[in-house]
Amino acid sequence: MSSYPSRCQHLKTNGTQCGSPALRRNRFCYFHKRYQEERIRLNVDRRRRGTATFFLPVLEDANSIQMSLMQIMRLLLTGQIEHKTASLLLYALQSQH
Numbered sequence: 001m002s003s004y005p006s007r008c009q010h011l012k013t014n015g016t017q018c019g020s021p022a023l024r025r026n027r028f029c030y031f032h033k034r035y036q037e038e039r040i041r042l043n044v045d046r047r048r049r050g051t052a053t054f055f056l057p058v059l060e061d062a063n064s065i066q067m068s069l070m071q072i073m074r075l076l077l078t079g080q081i082e083h084k085t086a087s088l089l090l091y092a093l094q095s096q097h
Helices: 030-049 062-077 083-096
Strands: none
Touching: 062 083
8 A cells, every 4th residue: 555645746826736646656746746856956056055035836827926926026125136037037927827
């Protein structure tokens, strides 16, 4: 008997579970496993450089886009992100709408 789930355990921003089949011996589907691994790698790189923490959620629904917008605005207001970088991120989010 396996202790691994049959469905991906990723929770979307709105609280619903992904529901895709989990990879064998894993908690996540292929997409969300790669997302988690990338997020961990970015955290390690940020700690080394001492830059602001910014977690861009998977842009899978309107709630995740709203969360991203709020994070970008917070970073702009606190001076933790350059205006040009924020502009590029906001422009990219606009196409996700």
